[in-house]
Amino acid sequence: MKGHWFNRVLIGLLLAVCFTWLVIPFALAMLWSLVDPNHPWSYPEILPPALSLGRWIEVWTTTSLPQTLVNSYALAPSVAICALLLATPTAYAFGRLDFPGKGPAQILTLVPLVMPGFVVAIFFSSLLFSLGFYSRFAGILIGHTVMFLPFAIRILTVSFALVRQDLIDAARDMGASPWAVFRAAYLPVLRPGILAALIVVFILSIEEFALAFIVGAPDFTTVPTILYSYLGYNFIRPNAAVVSLILVVPNVLLMLLLERLLKGANPASITGKG
Amino acid sequence: MKVRQTLLAYALLLPGLGLILVFMAFVLGMAISQSLGFFNFSGESGFSLRFWETMLADHQLWRSFWYSLRVATLSAILSVLLAYPLALWLRKPFAWSGTISALLKAPLLVHGLVAAFLYINFISFQGFLNLALVSTGLIERPLRMQNDANGIGVIFLQVWKQMPFALLLLTGAVQAIGDDILDAARDLGANAWQRFRKVVVPLTLRAMQGAIILIFIGAAGDFSFQVVAGPTNVNSLSQFMYRIQETSVDGWNSAAVVAVLLMATALVGSVLLAGAVQLLSRLGRA
Numbered sequence: 001m002k003g004h005w006f007n008r009v010l011i012g013l014l015l016a017v018c019f020t021w022l023v024i025p026f027a028l029a030m031l032w033s034l035v036d037p038n039h040p041w042s043y044p045e046i047l048p049p050a051l052s053l054g055r056w057i058e059v060w061t062t063t064s065l066p067q068t069l070v071n072s073y074a075l076a077p078s079v080a081i082c083a084l085l086l087a088t089p090t091a092y093a094f095g096r097l098d099f100p101g102k103g104p105a106q107i108l109t110l111v112p113l114v115m116p117g118f119v120v121a122i123f124f125s126s127l128l129f130s131l132g133f134y135s136r137f138a139g140i141l142i143g144h145t146v147m148f149l150p151f152a153i154r155i156l157t158v159s160f161a162l163v164r165q166d167l168i169d170a171a172r173d174m175g176a177s178p179w180a181v182f183r184a185a186y187l188p189v190l191r192p193g194i195l196a197a198l199i200v201v202f203i204l205s206i207e208e209f210a211l212a213f214i215v216g217a218p219d220f221t222t223v224p225t226i227l228y229s230y231l232g233y234n235f236i237r238p239n240a241a242v243v244s245l246i247l248v249v250p251n252v253l254l255m256l257l258l259e260r261l262l263k264g265a266n267p268a269s270i271t272g273k274g
Numbered sequence: 275m276k277v278r279q280t281l282l283a284y285a286l287l288l289p290g291l292g293l294i295l296v297f298m299a300f301v302l303g304m305a306i307s308q309s310l311g312f313f314n315f316s317g318e319s320g321f322s323l324r325f326w327e328t329m330l331a332d333h334q335l336w337r338s339f340w341y342s343l344r345v346a347t348l349s350a351i352l353s354v355l356l357a358y359p360l361a362l363w364l365r366k367p368f369a370w371s372g373t374i375s376a377l378l379k380a381p382l383l384v385h386g387l388v389a390a391f392l393y394i395n396f397i398s399f400q401g402f403l404n405l406a407l408v409s410t411g412l413i414e415r416p417l418r419m420q421n422d423a424n425g426i427g428v429i430f431l432q433v434w435k436q437m438p439f440a441l442l443l444l445t446g447a448v449q450a451i452g453d454d455i456l457d458a459a460r461d462l463g464a465n466a467w468q469r470f471r472k473v474v475v476p477l478t479l480r481a482m483q484g485a486i487i488l489i490f491i492g493a494a495g496d497f498s499f500q501v502v503a504g505p506t507n508v509n510s511l512s513q514f515m516y517r518i519q520e521t522s523v524d525g526w527n528s529a530a531v532v533a534v535l536l537m538a539t540a541l542v543g544s545v546l547l548a549g550a551v552q553l554l555s556r557l558g559r560a
Contacts (some may be wrong), residue, residue, distance in 0.1 A: 010363070011370050018377040023391035028402055032395065042400065090290025099283035111298050113488070117493025117539055118512040119533040120298075122519060123305040126526055130304075130313050134323050146297040196485065197355065208384050209498060210402050214516075224342050231502045242387040252383050 006033035055143040060186045062241065064221055065243070075137065076133045077206040078093035080198045081145040087143065087152035087197065093152070095160025109154075112147045117210035125215045143211045152197040159193025192261050199258045203251050223247045305537075309530035318475055327523060329531040338514040339535065343543060345510070346494035349432035350486045350547060356433065357440035357485070362447045362474065366440040375445070381440045386435060390502035393422055393431055420503070427503040428510075432493045447481035449476065471558040476542045479555050483548040490544040495536060 034051045035041045041048035059065055093099070094106055112120075118208055120143070128139050167185040176184060209224040214224060227247060230240040307313055311322035329335055364375050376511035381389065397403050397419040404416035421427065435474040451474065459469045475482075509517060511532060 005366065014374055015377070018374075018380075022377065022380055023403060025396050028395055029392060032426065086289045088288040088290075089288075092455060093283045093286035093433065097279065097282045097283045097286075102283075105287060105291055109294060111363060112492050114540070115298065115301075116512065116533075116536055117496060118497050119305060120534055122302055122529060123301045123533060124297075125283060125309070126308065126313075127300055127304045129315065139374075142297075146294055149290055149294055154424065158282055211388060224385065227385075227391070228498065228501075231387065231391055231394075235394070240391050241395070244391050247385050248383075248388050251385070255383050 001239040015177060021235045024037045028242045029244050031241075032238050033245055037238075040117055054240055061237050063239070065226060065246075066220045068179065068223055068226045071137075071220060072206055075140060075144070075222065076202045079148065079205040080201040082141065083148050083152040084156075084194065084197055087156055091153050091156030092160050094157040096163070106157075109150045112150055117208075118214070119253070121210040121214035121261065136216050139215045140212055140222075142221070143215060144205045144208055145158055147208070147211070148201045150195075151200050151204065153221055155193050155197040155200065156190070159190045163189045196258055196261055199254055199261070207247070223251050291345050302537075303531045305533040308526050309534050311527060315526065316435055321430045325531050326427075329528055329535075332372075335514065335535070336532050337530065338509045338511050338532075339500075339539065342496075342511040342536075343539060345428055345432065345500075346490045346498070346540075346543060347547060348429050348538070349436060349493040350398045350490040350544075352429065353437040353440045353489050354444075354482055355486055356437050357444050358482075361444035363450075364445060365448050378441055379447070380440045381435050382442070383545045384435070386431075387498050387502070389435055390499050392435075393427065394503055396403040396429070421453065421506050421507045421508060425505050426507075428505075431499045431503055432489070432496070436489045436492065440482075442487065443481045443485045444478060446514075447478035447499055451477050476559055479552060483551060486551060487544040487548050490547055491540040494540045494543060511539065 017049065031048060031051075032041070035054065035055060036050035039048070039050040053226055087095050090109070094102065125139070128134075133139060144270045145255040163186050168181060169191045171181045171184045198258040206222075207224060208222075209228065212220075212222040213225045213228065216222060221229075223246060227240060230243060231237045299341035304313065309325055311325065312319050360378060364371055384392075395401055399416050399418060399420070403419070404413075407413045410415060417429075455473060455477075456469060459473050464472065495512050496510055497512040497516065499511050504510065504513075515529045515536065518532060519525045522528050
C-alpha cells in the first residue's frame, strides 16, 4: 500500500528531525559540562580532548550555585503549598456550586496567563518598593503564588467536579461527620489532583525567570537567574551547560511522574465503578 | 437559601480569584500611574504627560515595537502552520505515533533559557553545525550565525518552544472531529484540501485562535530568547523596558510607558491576529 510506505518515510524523517533538535543539543550540553577545565575544547577539535567532572566540582565550589539551589528548592514547595491552599476554595466553588457569573469568573482567573511576564515583574517590584517591602523571598513567594494560582485552580476544579454526589449523600445518610464525609467521598478523588497541582506549581516556580530575576536582583538567585548570568553578555559555556542540566533533568523527571499521576486520575479507577 | 448559596460561592472565590484580581489590578495600576508621573521614588509626583511625549518620540521605542510585533506575528503563524499538518497526521493512532507525539511535545519540558543555550551552543562559531559543515567540506571557515540581525534565531526558538503547545491544543480539537463528518465530506466528493478548508478549520477555529493568542502574547513579551539569541542592534519591547528602567533618569516612568504600550500591543495584536484568522477561515469555507 502506498500510504503505508509514505507514512514510514514521514516517521523516519520526523525521528531524524527530533534527533537533531533534541538529542544532539543535549548530548553537546552534556559534553560541554564534562570538558576538563585544564584542557579547553577549542576549534577545530571535533571532540573535547579530555573529560572530567572537574567543571561540575568547580561550579559547585566557586559559584553561588549551592545557595541558589537552596533558594529555588525552598521557594518552590512554599509556592506550591500556598497556591494549593488559596486555590482550593475557589476550585470548590467552580467544581461543585452553581452561581451567577460562574463562566466569566472562570475566564477572569486566566488573567495572569495573558499578562507579559516582565511587565508584571517590573511593576510588582515597583509596588513592593513603594510599600517599603524588602524581603526578596517573600516577594517572589507572593508573586509566584498569584501567577500560578490559575493552574492550581484549573486542576482542582476538574477534581472537585469528579467527586460523586451520591457518595457524599450516602456517607451523610449513614451519619458520617463532615471530616468522615471528606475522607470517604472527596479525598480519594481529589488526591491525584492535589498532587498534580502541587507538582505543576512546583515546576513552574522553579522555572520562572522574569519575576525571580527582577524582584530577586541582585543577590537572591534562583536556578534560572544563575543560568541567565552565564548566558547573554558574558557567555560561559561550560558553566551554562552544567546549570542547564541541573535545571532540566529534575523537572523532566517530575513531569513524567505527573503524566503517570494524571493517567491514574480516572474516576472509575478510584471509586471502583463506572 | 439560593441567595445564601450564591453568597457562599462568592466568598469562596475571594482567596483565589479575588487575590488574582487584586494583585493584577495593583500591578496594572502601578504601571499606568507611574507612566503618568505618580508614585515617583524621587522628586515630585504628579500628573504629567511628559513621559508619554518623550517616549513616543523615541525612535528606539518604535524600532522595538515593530521588531516585537514582527517576531510575535511570525512566531504565532509559523507555529500554527507547522502544528496543523502534524495534528492531522497524528489524529488516528498508528505504530510509533505515541513516540512521535511525545518527542514533538518534549520541548514543552525544556526551560526557555536552556533552549536558548542549546541553540547558541549548536550554531555558535565553534558549534556542532559549523563543525559539521566544515568537516564535510561544505564551507571553508565557520560561519557567524549567532545573534543574526534579522531575529531568525529568536523566531526559530519561539517556534521550537511554542509549536508543541499549538500542537497540544490542535490535537485535542482535531481528534474531537467525528469520522462521520469527514466521511460525509469525502462522499460528497471533497478532496483533502477542501476537507481541510471546509470541515477541519471551521471546527478547530477556537483551538487555533487560543494557540495564536497565547503564542503571540508570549512572543511579544519575550525577554530571554531575545537577550541570549537575538540581534544586538535592536531590543525587544521587554528588553527595552528593562534597560530603560535601569539606565534612564526617569527610569520607572519611561519603563511604565513601555509597559503600557507592550500590554496594548500584546492584547490588540493577538486579538487582531485571531480575528484575521477567523476571516480567513470564513473565506476558505466559501
